[in-house]
Amino acid sequence: MTERQVLMSARALTKRFGGLAAVNDVSLDLWLGHIHAVIGPNGAGKSTLTNLLSGDLPPTSGSISLGEHPISGWTPEKISRHGLGRSYQKTNIFSTFSVWDNVRLAAQSRVQPSPFNPLGWLKAAARMQAVNARAERAMELAGLQDRRHAQAGATSHGEQRQLEIAMTLATEPRVLLLDEPLAGMGQAEAERMVQLLLRLKTEHAILLVEHDMDAVFTLADHLTVMVNGQVIASDTPVAVRADAGVQAAYLGEEH
Numbered sequence: 001m002t003e004r005q006v007l008m009s010a011r012a013l014t015k016r017f018g019g020l021a022a023v024n025d026v027s028l029d030l031w032l033g034h035i036h037a038v039i040g041p042n043g044a045g046k047s048t049l050t051n052l053l054s055g056d057l058p059p060t061s062g063s064i065s066l067g068e069h070p071i072s073g074w075t076p077e078k079i080s081r082h083g084l085g086r087s088y089q090k091t092n093i094f095s096t097f098s099v100w101d102n103v104r105l106a107a108q109s110r111v112q113p114s115p116f117n118p119l120g121w122l123k124a125a126a127r128m129q130a131v132n133a134r135a136e137r138a139m140e141l142a143g144l145q146d147r148r149h150a151q152a153g154a155t156s157h158g159e160q161r162q163l164e165i166a167m168t169l170a171t172e173p174r175v176l177l178l179d180e181p182l183a184g185m186g187q188a189e190a191e192r193m194v195q196l197l198l199r200l201k202t203e204h205a206i207l208l209v210e211h212d213m214d215a216v217f218t219l220a221d222h223l224t225v226m227v228n229g230q231v232i233a234s235d236t237p238v239a240v241r242a243d244a245g246v247q248a249a250y251l252g253e254e255h
């Protein structure tokens with residue numbers, strides 16, 4: 001068996017808001033080719049954990065590494081430049097622009113213009129080509145190539161979530177943090193998103209925060225259950241489903 005490649009890990013992460021430990025001593029690894037789902041009731045600390053990993057919130061204590069880099073204290077922009085892509089619960093697109101323009105803008109955000117290089121303009125064409133190629137690939141991965149000319153705000157809810165993922169992919173991340181990508185979707189849209197995530201996992205390490213338990217049990221290679229900021233189980237989905245403590249605290253009879 002080949003050894004699993006850890007692309008991101010957190011050790012003993014804690015985040016306190018005053019007296020509340022929203023995330024309490026949480027450790028986890030994200031592996032290439034795996035979807036690591038984090039589930040738990042409202043207020044369990046899932047979004048806070050995601051915000052810690054993306055650098056949007058500083059931890060009270062604990063450490064995070066991305067590849068070989070210890071990233072604690074880095075800004076979200078720097079973490080993003082080193083291969084972390086994050087989608088948010090709230091759709092975050094330019095609604096009057098086309099689908100293609102949104103993805104292209106996201107791809108362009110990765111290209112640093114070079115004001116100190118007087119010959120920089122010579123490379124402009126090559127730079128544009130690279131941006132377009134990256135945007136094209138992200139559109140294809142997200143399954144949006146046939147919707148490129150549509151106005152983003154006029155596309156369906158499901159397509160807008162696909163677009164968000166395409167925009168994240170355009171920055172060429174290796175690790176994806178996905179916060180409720182299926183939220184508000186009908187069944188057909190949800191099924192499309194599940195297929196998209198299965199495609200994406202082959203080239204990424206994915207952290208998935210999701211309330212749709214059918215999707216979670218279809219997608220997850222590893223499952224972490226949080227309650228009140230703490231991890232109460234972290235194992236394969238089969239093992240988690242059979243865990244009496246998890247049944248009692250969260251999953252209930254249904255699963």
Ligand SMILES: Nc1ncnc2c1ncn2[C@@H]1O[C@H](COP(=O)(O)OP(=O)(O)OP(=O)(O)O)[C@@H](O)[C@H]1O
Binds near residue numbers: 041043046
């Ligand atoms: N900025 C903040 N200041 C104070 N308390 C916060 C802050 N952000 C989150 N909390 C609290 O931390 C706890 C964890 O919240 P968090 O949003 O991480 O949970 P969650 O598992 O993502 O919930 P949901 O499933 O509803 O999104 C909650 O009690 C919440 O009220």
